Amino acid sequence: MTTTATAPQLNPKAAEFLAKKVHKLLIGADWKDAASGKTFKTTNPATGEVLGVVAEGDKADVDAAVKAARAAYEGAWSKVSPSERGKLLNRLADLVEKNAEELAQLETLDNGKIIGEAMKGDLPLCADLLRYYAGWTTKISGETTPVSVPYYPGAKFLHYTVREPLGVVGAIIPWNFPLLMAVERLAPVLACGNALVLKPAEQTPLSALRLGELCLEAGIPAGVVNVVPGFGATAGAALAAHMDVDKISFTGSTDTGREVVKASAGNLKKVSLELGGKSPNIVFEDADLDAAARGMFMGIFYNQGQTCSAGSRVFVHESKFEAMVGALAERAKKIRQGPGLDPQSKMGPLVSEVQMNRVLGYVESGKKEGAKVLAGGERASGPLANGWFVQPTVFTEVKDSMRIAQEEIFGPVVAVMPFKDEAEVLARANGTPYGLVAGVWTKDIKKAFRMAQGLKAGVVWLNCYQFVDAAAPWGGTKQSGYGREKGPDAVHAYTQVKSVWVDLN
Numbered sequence: 001m002t003t004t005a006t007a008p009q010l011n012p013k014a015a016e017f018l019a020k021k022v023h024k025l026l027i028g029a030d031w032k033d034a035a036s037g038k039t040f041k042t043t044n045p046a047t048g049e050v051l052g053v054v055a056e057g058d059k060a061d062v063d064a065a066v067k068a069a070r071a072a073y074e075g076a077w078s079k080v081s082p083s084e085r086g087k088l089l090n091r092l093a094d095l096v097e098k099n100a101e102e103l104a105q106l107e108t109l110d111n112g113k114i115i116g117e118a119m120k121g122d123l124p125l126c127a128d129l130l131r132y133y134a135g136w137t138t139k140i141s142g143e144t145t146p147v148s149v150p151y152y153p154g155a156k157f158l159h160y161t162v163r164e165p166l167g168v169v170g171a172i173i174p175w176n177f178p179l180l181m182a183v184e185r186l187a188p189v190l191a192c193g194n195a196l197v198l199k200p201a202e203q204t205p206l207s208a209l210r211l212g213e214l215c216l217e218a219g220i221p222a223g224v225v226n227v228v229p230g231f232g233a234t235a236g237a238a239l240a241a242h243m244d245v246d247k248i249s250f251t252g253s254t255d256t257g258r259e260v261v262k263a264s265a266g267n268l269k270k271v272s273l274e275l276g277g278k279s280p281n282i283v284f285e286d287a288d289l290d291a292a293a294r295g296m297f298m299g300i301f302y303n304q305g306q307t308c309s310a311g312s313r314v315f316v317h318e319s320k321f322e323a324m325v326g327a328l329a330e331r332a333k334k335i336r337q338g339p340g341l342d343p344q345s346k347m348g349p350l351v352s353e354v355q356m357n358r359v360l361g362y363v364e365s366g367k368k369e370g371a372k373v374l375a376g377g378e379r380a381s382g383p384l385a386n387g388w389f390v391q392p393t394v395f396t397e398v399k400d401s402m403r404i405a406q407e408e409i410f411g412p413v414v415a416v417m418p419f420k421d422e423a424e425v426l427a428r429a430n431g432t433p434y435g436l437v438a439g440v441w442t443k444d445i446k447k448a449f450r451m452a453q454g455l456k457a458g459v460v461w462l463n464c465y466q467f468v469d470a471a472a473p474w475g476g477t478k479q480s481g482y483g484r485e486k487g488p489d490a491v492h493a494y495t496q497v498k499s500v501w502v503d504l505n
């Protein structure tokens, strides 16, 4: 099915995967067509060419997947010991490492990201997440509690808690880090003993389907992992509303997050939400300016700016403003854009035409509201005209009230603004409905910690930006969502506590 401009470089296994006529749904042990028989196309955003045809899951397929997950959860999976679960996750990590090049190429072709970022960022993190949670399987314990029972003087009880799995977890994930998001859910969900129904984003279903194959190859019992690609309004909504799903873990836009919460009300399933951001990246006058310049650049342009943690509002102290914004714009102009598989490319296309138009719409709104374009500001042309490329764009003369300073753009577009002092920049940094991440650059240690205390964000980076790790909790405050992924917090997020009383009287 595949043709791409860069096909000759394809890993043979990636080529073999892409050659499938239809990429089917993983339900239980079987690869199935959608019950409706419908399919949809996934395209290479660098060229607009069709990359594959994918079975289009909807409510009927979600029902079947949830049934398979429930049967596995109550049956075979419940008999697998914690240590065996750990071994299975480690085996999956081995397979992810063994097939890293293939997975990275699929990711690059489907999402657009440059191959270096996929190979050096997404893939190692995937393996690490699996190993981190493999280690947790044997350490998910409860506590014994010294209860007093004041209304029963002298009574003796043993009280203990057990951390139990939730049951069937639905994961609805976005297209910006398709494999990483899938693994970030799968690893703790399975480590805690749950079964999973994964709904990848319709723009990027391929790597999740390949991950499904690897799960079976690793020996994870059938039904523990089900993968149902499909559209948000059908497959996603059906999963969010499903009466036999115990939890939804959602990453995506804030508006869709609200829909997921509403849909969860039927059976009061648990929900965790990792939503949008409009994150401040703050450079004080006393910062290591070279490091800060790299942080500003990476903060906004990594993954074409399609990260929920994009440092899309950069605040630079007025004394350094002109120099820093000028340097950022010059660097942005030099970024070599191209197809992600080309090792010369430093920035790929946006994921889809819809996304490109959304981003270009924001660029236009910035221009109309009076902001000044220092770099970029257009769709890329020439040899890139067939793909969904937007030039890396730097805006100055931005007011806090402008849409480009308030709304999540999810593209390579940054608003750079000067500030005078700490109190002012803290208030402005906190002045959006979002609160996902924030970056601060200063050599003054007290100022750094004061800022870390004052910033309303789930993650604060001091003198660094865009670092994530399997062990470090991730999630937001305010309208960036609730709940945390990664780290020990995800173990809590995918288990519930049972309180057991034993009468010793």
Ligand code: ADP
Pocket (backbone or CB within 6 Å): 172, 173, 174, 175, 199, 200, 201, 202, 230, 231, 232, 233, 235, 236, 237, 238, 240, 251, 252, 253, 254, 256, 257, 259, 260
């Ligand atoms: P975007 O608009 O950038 O595609 P979304 O937040 O809409 O971001 O998408 C993130 C994920 O949520 C995708 O897997 C998408 O299919 C899914 N989704 C979209 N709408 C809904 C919905 N109403 N209910 C559940 N999932 C949805």
